[in-house]
Amino acid sequence: MNIAVDSTKIPAPVFERSPGYWSSVWRRFRRDRVAMAAASVVVGLLLLALLGPWIVPADPYQSSMLNRLKPIGTPGFPLGTDELGRDMLSRLMLGTRLSLFLGITPVLAAFVIGTCLGLLAGYAGGPVNTVIMRTIDVFYAFPSVLLAIALSGALGAGIFNSLLSLTIVFVPPIARVAESVTTQVRNRDFVEAARASGAHAFTIVRVHVLGNVLGPIFVYATSLIAVSMILASGLSFLGLGVKPPEPEWGLMLNTLRTAIYTQPWIAALPGVMIFITSISFNTLSDGLRSAMDVKQ
Amino acid sequence: MIAYLARRFLYTLPIMLGVALVCFALVHLAPGDPLVSILPADASAELQAQLLVLYGFDRSYPEQFFIWVIRALQGDLGTSIASGRAVSTEVMKAVGNTLMLASVATLIGFFFGCLFGFVAGYFRDSWADKAASFLSVVGVSVPHYWLGMVLVIVFAAQLNWLPATGAGPGGSADWAFDWAHIRHLILPAITMSVIPMGIIARTIRALVADILAQEFVVGLRAKGLTDFGVFLHVVKNVAPTALAVMGLQLGYLLGGSILIETVFSWPGTGFLLNSAIFQRDLPLLQGTILVLAMFFVLLNLLVDVVQSALDPRITRT
Numbered sequence: 001m002n003i004a005v006d007s008t009k010i011p012a013p014v015f016e017r018s019p020g021y022w023s024s025v026w027r028r029f030r031r032d033r034v035a036m037a038a039a040s041v042v043v044g045l046l047l048l049a050l051l052g053p054w055i056v057p058a059d060p061y062q063s064s065m066l067n068r069l070k071p072i073g074t075p076g077f078p079l080g081t082d083e084l085g086r087d088m089l090s091r092l093m094l095g096t097r098l099s100l101f102l103g104i105t106p107v108l109a110a111f112v113i114g115t116c117l118g119l120l121a122g123y124a125g126g127p128v129n130t131v132i133m134r135t136i137d138v139f140y141a142f143p144s145v146l147l148a149i150a151l152s153g154a155l156g157a158g159i160f161n162s163l164l165s166l167t168i169v170f171v172p173p174i175a176r177v178a179e180s181v182t183t184q185v186r187n188r189d190f191v192e193a194a195r196a197s198g199a200h201a202f203t204i205v206r207v208h209v210l211g212n213v214l215g216p217i218f219v220y221a222t223s224l225i226a227v228s229m230i231l232a233s234g235l236s237f238l239g240l241g242v243k244p245p246e247p248e249w250g251l252m253l254n255t256l257r258t259a260i261y262t263q264p265w266i267a268a269l270p271g272v273m274i275f276i277t278s279i280s281f282n283t284l285s286d287g288l289r290s291a292m293d294v295k296q
Numbered sequence: 297m298i299a300y301l302a303r304r305f306l307y308t309l310p311i312m313l314g315v316a317l318v319c320f321a322l323v324h325l326a327p328g329d330p331l332v333s334i335l336p337a338d339a340s341a342e343l344q345a346q347l348l349v350l351y352g353f354d355r356s357y358p359e360q361f362f363i364w365v366i367r368a369l370q371g372d373l374g375t376s377i378a379s380g381r382a383v384s385t386e387v388m389k390a391v392g393n394t395l396m397l398a399s400v401a402t403l404i405g406f407f408f409g410c411l412f413g414f415v416a417g418y419f420r421d422s423w424a425d426k427a428a429s430f431l432s433v434v435g436v437s438v439p440h441y442w443l444g445m446v447l448v449i450v451f452a453a454q455l456n457w458l459p460a461t462g463a464g465p466g467g468s469a470d471w472a473f474d475w476a477h478i479r480h481l482i483l484p485a486i487t488m489s490v491i492p493m494g495i496i497a498r499t500i501r502a503l504v505a506d507i508l509a510q511e512f513v514v515g516l517r518a519k520g521l522t523d524f525g526v527f528l529h530v531v532k533n534v535a536p537t538a539l540a541v542m543g544l545q546l547g548y549l550l551g552g553s554i555l556i557e558t559v560f561s562w563p564g565t566g567f568l569l570n571s572a573i574f575q576r577d578l579p580l581l582q583g584t585i586l587v588l589a590m591f592f593v594l595l596n597l598l599v600d601v602v603q604s605a606l607d608p609r610i611t612r613t
Binding site: 141154230238239257260264270275279283 | 439441585
C-alpha cells in the first residue's frame with residue numbers, strides 16, 4: 001500500500017502574523033487627525049531646517065540701510081525687512097535651522113544620558129540608586145527656567161553653553177521617568193525568569209527593560225522638545241545664546257524689540273515660528289501618548 | 297502628624313545643602329576671574345591680591361563654601377561687586393516685586409485653569425472640551441516672552457490703554473496699591489498667568505474625568521444627589537492635587553520670571569539676575585539664585601504638607 005502522502009494535498013498552516021506593537025500604534029496615530037497635522041508641521045519644519053540655505057528667496061545676511069523695516073507685503077520682501085533691512089522671510093526660513101538645532105539637541109542628549117542614568121539607578125537599586133537619584137533631586141529643586149538661565153549666565157553666552165545648560169536641565173526629569181519605569185519592570189516575572197535562566201544583567205536591560213522604558217520616555221521627550229524650543233529661544237532672546245548676525249528666532253525677537261512701535265507685526269513674526277513649533281511638538285506628544293497608551 | 301512633619305523637614309535639609317552647593321559651584325564654573333568686572337585693566341598685582349582677600353576668593357573651595365553657607369544662614373549674602381550694596385538688601389527688595397507679580401499671575405491662572413478644566417472634564421468630547429483643551433495646549437506652548445511683546449504691541453503701542461514697562465509711574469520700583477501701580481501689573485500678570493492656566497486646566501480635566509467615572513459618583517447619583525451635590529464631591533476630590541499644582545506653579549513662576557520681567561522691565565528678581573549676568577556680578581548672581589531656589593524648595597515642602605493634611609489617603613511615611 002502506498003502510504004506516501006502527497007505533500008501538496010496538505011493545506012499549509014496559515015500563520016497569520018498578529019500586527020506588531022508599532023504597527024498598531026501607527027494605525028491608531030494615523031486616525032488622530034490633529035496629531036497627524038502636528039506631525040506634518042514638524043516634518044515640514046525639519047525639511048525647512050535641512051534645505052534652508054538652498055531654498056531661501058534672498059540672502060538672509062544682506063543688510064541694506066535703505067530698506068530698513070519695510071512693511072509686510074513690500075514687493076521683493078513678502079514678510080518685510082528687519083531693523084537692518086534684511087529679508088524677513090529668508091531669515092525666518094534659515095532661522096529654522098539654528099532654532100530647531102538648539103531646541104532639539106539638548107533633549108536628544110538628555111534622552112541618552114537620562115535614560116542611561118535612570119536604567120542604572122533603577123536596575124542596580126541600593127546605594128547606586130540613592131546616589132544618582134538624590135543628586136537628581138537637588139537639580140529638581142531648581143525651577144527649570146532658573147536653572148537654565150543661571151547655568152548659561154555663569155558659563156557665558158554661546159551656542160555650546162546654551163546646549164550644555166539645557167541638557168543639564170532636561171536630564172533629571174528624563175532620568176526620573178526612566179528610573180520609575182525600570183524599577184517597576186525589574187520586579188516583573190519575565191525579568192526574574194531571564195535572570196534565572198542565566199542572562200547577563202546587560203542583556204536583561206537591553207532586551208527586557210529598555211523595550212518597556214523607551215516608549216514612555218520617548219513620549220515625554222517629545223513634549224520636552226516643546227519646552228526646550230521656548231527655553232532655547234528664550235536664552236537667545238536674553239542674549240545668552242546665539243550671537244548676531246546668525247538668524248535664530250529668539251535672537252530676532254530680541255533685536256526687533258526696538259521696532260514694536262514702528263513695525264509691530266514684523267517684530268512679532270519670529271515668535272509665531274517658535275509658537276508653531278512648540279505647539280506642534282506638544283500636540284504630537286499628546287497624539288503619541290494616546291496612540292501608545294502611555295499613562296501620564 | 298508631627299513626626300511626619302519633622303521627617304519631611306529633615307529630608308529637605310540635604311536638598312537645601314545640595315542646592316547651596318550648586319549655587320556656590322556656579323560662580324566657580326564661570327570662566328575668568330570673578331573680580332574682572334571691578335578691577336581696572338591696569339590693576340597692580342597687590343590691588344588684585346588685596347581684593348581677592350577682601351572677597352575671600354583666596355581661600356580653598358571647601359573653606360569658601362563653609363564660610364558662605366554660615367554667612368547666608370545669618371542673612372549675609374555678601375556684597376554686590378557692581379553696585380557695592382549688600383546682596384541681601386537688593387534681593388529682598390526684588391523678591392517682593394516678583395512675588396507680587398507671580399502671585400497675581402498664579403491666581404489668574406488658577407481661576408481660568410479651574411474654569412477650563414472643569415468645563416472640559418464635565419463635558420468630555422463636546423465642543424467646549426475641545427475649545428478648553430485647545431486653550432490649555434496654547435497656554436503651555438506659547439513662548440510667554442513673545443506673548444508679552446504681543447500684548448505690549450496691542451494694548452500699549454496700538455491702543456495706548458496700559459503702560460508697556462515698569463512697575464509704577466515714572467519707573468518707580470516701590471509698590472503701592474493704587475490704580476497708577478496696578479495698571480502696570482496687568483499686562484505682565486496676564487502674560488505670566490498663561491502657563492499655570494494651561495497646566496492647571498490639563499490636570500483638572502484629567503482628574504475630573506477620572507473622578508466622574510468612579511463608582512461612588514454613580515452611587516451618589518443613584519441615591520438622588522443633585523448635580524450640584526455631585527459637583528461638590530468632585531471639587532473636594534480635585535482640590536488637593538489642584539492646590540499642589542498651583543503651589544508648584546507659583547514656584548516655577550518665581551524662578552522663571554526673568555524673561556517676562558525683561559520684556560516689561562519689571563524691577564524683580566529676574567531683572568536683577570539679568571543685570572547680574574551681564575555685569576558679571578557673581579555674588580549677586582549667586583545670592584539671587586540661592587534665594588529663589590530656597591523659596592522653591594520651601595514651597596515644595598509646604599505643598600507636600602498641605603496636600604497630606606487635605607488628603608488623608610496620602611500615607612504619611
